[in-house]
Amino acid sequence: MSTVKIWIDNQEMEVPSSYTILDAANDADIYIPRLCFLKDISETSACRLCVVEIEGLNTLKNSCTVKVWDGMKVHTHTKRVNDTVRNNLKLLAANHHFECWVCHREDNCELLELLRRYNVPNTMGENPTFSKKTHYRNISKSLTIDTSKCVLCGRCVSACNYYTGLGILDFNQRGFDTYVAPANNDFIDDAGCIYCGKCIQACPVGALSATSDEDLVIDYLNNDDYYVIAQIAPAVRAALGEEFGNPIGTNVEGKIYRALKKIGFDDITDVNFAADVTIMEEGTELIERIQAHLQGKEAHLPMFTSCSPGWIRYIERYYPEYLPNVSSTKSPQQIQGALIKHIYADMINVPKEKIKVVSFMPCIAKKDEADREEMKDEGVRDVDAVLTTRELARIIKRFGLNFNNLKDYKPESPLATYTGAGAIFGTTGGVMEAALRTVKVFLDKEDEHTIDFTEVRGKDAIKEADLVLNGKTYKIAVVHGAKNFPEMFRRIKENPNKYIFIEFMGCEGGCINGGGQPIVSSRDRETIDVCQLRAKALYTIDAENKIRRSHENPNVVSLYQNYLEKPGSHLAHKLLHTTYSKKEVFGKK
Amino acid sequence: MGKIVITKEKELLLRKKIREHKQKSGPLMPSLHDAQEIFGCIPLEVQKIISEELKISVSKINGVVTFYSRFSLEPKGKHVIGVCLGTACYVKGSQAVLDEICNTLQIKVGETTKDELFSVEATRCVGACGLAPVFTIDGKVYGHATVQSAAKELRRIIDWETGTHEN
Incomplete structure (x- = not known):
């Protein structure tokens, strides 16, 4: 690798010749502001905030895309550079709709941070003669696009393409009229979006957000007629701490339980329990399909997992011909909701009409999932409101709790007990591993010892492994990140009988990196492997748990003994299974 | 539409x-x-x-x-009228010409009349700055335009279309 010698702010350094000025400055810990830059994802040099002065050149250059050359002398904080950055910020501010106190980015807005750092007066924006752009709002159950806050950096457009390969968001119109939205500002729900929420996490401001249900939940809590039950997803506990200054990957489970109790939830349950139930149902379904296949019947193998609502939206829109392969088992969120409304209600003697189930999810697609027609039983929704991890943090702040000082708490509800298998549902490979732990015991009575299936862990886009059942070898696969789905389908089409079970998750890294998780700043994303740190928290919970197989969860066992009979029973099918259907993209007219 | x-x-x-x-x-x-x-x-x-x-x-x-303004999302009218808002035409008063045409047809720039006969566009420089201000109807350029000359041309086509013209 050839290196070149350059000077940044009179500091001599030797850097690889493939570096940009920004790379070199990052290495030397020299601060250069930037707004549109997302390493490897969005490097479009659109914001003009990373400009620097290079000796011998007349004009300022953007440091994010200009490569270094030997003998280059760069100045990052001259008066000319500072004035330019400040002016550019003034122009950005002039068109920005400031409502910081209700914005979900109140504490981590990258534009606000820059405006503070450069002490920018909003003279243009506050001048009544300054003509403002036309603003658009595009609000679905899961996602809200509000172009009044957009700075047109293009990070969401790049992230949408990079993470899903679908390109739902793009620039519309030109010049002063440019705005970011689906084609022609068509309803986002209809535009083929899978609600992975990667655009929200790429956005430097609050132009993209999860459609908030915070106020609805607070209304539930304030209404004495309602019995409000919370359920928290596996991945939430591994990330919420970040919103309160804890390092990435801190497990704050006990504090979340305590916070929910203090906020006033009547009962607290854990989605990890439903994850264990999911394994019972999904595992049984897989075994049935394998047996049907061995008897020569049509079995729709490979079976696909159904836990990720982003993935469900994806297959319903882009590969509907494979819908029979998807497990009919509901996702853990919906299973927990159905169990609460139809079984737990009797146990605690509260009429189901009075129960409101609120789930806390790392995901924005869960909001859409809870709203699906298939997820209602005689008009009773399984889950009444879904809040993201970020919204949970905001609610905790709105209630004025000092989160970090809360004492750990453990809820008493039987629906809050879980095994290690339920805990790892939140990471890629977790559903597969949990299922294998149980299926292997069910089918292979001799194999009582295998617990860790490390070959399905890790961050490879598509992980394949062998599964030996009763001496026969099968292939399984794990795929995460929507952009990798076409490759998986290509492999399935090439070799239809190769796989028996495939886990799909819409987000890269699984739920721990979901669209509802705390936003990691663009600069931290360059250096920290967020997925790995958060996943580690879940695997630690698993390793420390005494019970690590779903079917050994004592409360799951008694649930089946007392109510559901056995996995796949008639009642289990009525409550815990669902259907899917083909959906048209840009179909509504 | x-x-x-x-x-x-x-x-x-x-x-x-x-x-x-x-x-x-x-x-x-x-x-x-x-x-x-x-x-x-x-x-x-x-x-x-x-x-x-x-x-x-x-x-x-x-x-x-x-x-690109060459492409449109909605069908254009039978006659497409373009008024140049390039620098030369603009300083010579093409905005007034555009306003006159929009007023007569009761539509805004970029729209098409209900009877689908006329579309009005504000165009960039058409390369006829010497004739500024200019407007175009169906590709034909009309130079040294005034509010009166534009109104007259427009009236001629409307009459033709509605069959009230005299030969």
């Missing part, structure tokens, strides 16, 4: 043209030109066809369609 009908023949013609363009690099722009010509406009339904063929997302295509 009038809706366009996508007939099987037109769709097949477009798909055939796109497949030809696909042989070369940069097939989107020529495909869009063909689509504009075949259908008279490129609404979402047509964009979906192009998206299928080229494996480019509809949003990306729509971004390009709305970027």
Whole structure:
């Protein structure tokens, strides 16, 4: 690798010749502001905030895309550079709709941070003669696009393409009229979006957000007629701490339980329990399909997992011909909701009409999932409101709790007990591993010892492994990140009988990196492997748990003994299974 | 706004043209030109066809369609009137000409009259600055325009279309 010698702010350094000025400055810990830059994802040099002065050149250059050359002398904080950055910020501010106190980015807005750092007066924006752009709002159950806050950096457009390969968001119109939205500002729900929420996490401001249900939940809590039950997803506990200054990957489970109790939830349950139930149902379904296949019947193998609502939206829109392969088992969120409304209600003697189930999810697609027609039983929704991890943090702040000082708490509800298998549902490979732990015991009575299936862990886009059942070898696969789905389908089409079970998750890294998780700043994303740190928290919970197989969860066992009979029973099918259907993209007219 | 009908023949013609363009690099722009010509406009339904063929997302295509003023999302009128708002024409008063035409037709810039006879566009420089201010009707350039001359030309076409003209 050839290196070149350059000077940044009179500091001599030797850097690889493939570096940009920004790379070199990052290495030397020299601060250069930037707004549109997302390493490897969005490097479009659109914001003009990373400009620097290079000796011998007349004009300022953007440091994010200009490569270094030997003998280059760069100045990052001259008066000319500072004035330019400040002016550019003034122009950005002039068109920005400031409502910081209700914005979900109140504490981590990258534009606000820059405006503070450069002490920018909003003279243009506050001048009544300054003509403002036309603003658009595009609000679905899961996602809200509000172009009044957009700075047109293009990070969401790049992230949408990079993470899903679908390109739902793009620039519309030109010049002063440019705005970011689906084609022609068509309803986002209809535009083929899978609600992975990667655009929200790429956005430097609050132009993209999860459609908030915070106020609805607070209304539930304030209404004495309602019995409000919370359920928290596996991945939430591994990330919420970040919103309160804890390092990435801190497990704050006990504090979340305590916070929910203090906020006033009547009962607290854990989605990890439903994850264990999911394994019972999904595992049984897989075994049935394998047996049907061995008897020569049509079995729709490979079976696909159904836990990720982003993935469900994806297959319903882009590969509907494979819908029979998807497990009919509901996702853990919906299973927990159905169990609460139809079984737990009797146990605690509260009429189901009075129960409101609120789930806390790392995901924005869960909001859409809870709203699906298939997820209602005689008009009773399984889950009444879904809040993201970020919204949970905001609610905790709105209630004025000092989160970090809360004492750990453990809820008493039987629906809050879980095994290690339920805990790892939140990471890629977790559903597969949990299922294998149980299926292997069910089918292979001799194999009582295998617990860790490390070959399905890790961050490879598509992980394949062998599964030996009763001496026969099968292939399984794990795929995460929507952009990798076409490759998986290509492999399935090439070799239809190769796989028996495939886990799909819409987000890269699984739920721990979901669209509802705390936003990691663009600069931290360059250096920290967020997925790995958060996943580690879940695997630690698993390793420390005494019970690590779903079917050994004592409360799951008694649930089946007392109510559901056995996995796949008639009642289990009525409550815990669902259907899917083909959906048209840009179909509504 | 009038809706366009996508007939099987037109769709097949477009798909055939796109497949030809696909042989070369940069097939989107020529495909869009063909689509504009075949259908008279490129609404979402047509964009979906192009998206299928080229494996480019509809949003990306729509971004390009709305970027260039040559392409339109809605059908244009029988007569397309363009008023140049380039620098030379603008300082010579083409805005007044544009306002007069919009007032007479009771539409805004970029719109089409209800009877689908007229569309009005504000164009960039048409390269006839010596004749500024200029406007165009169906490609023909009218120079040294005034509010009166524009009104007169417009009246002539309206009369022709409504059959009240005198030969």
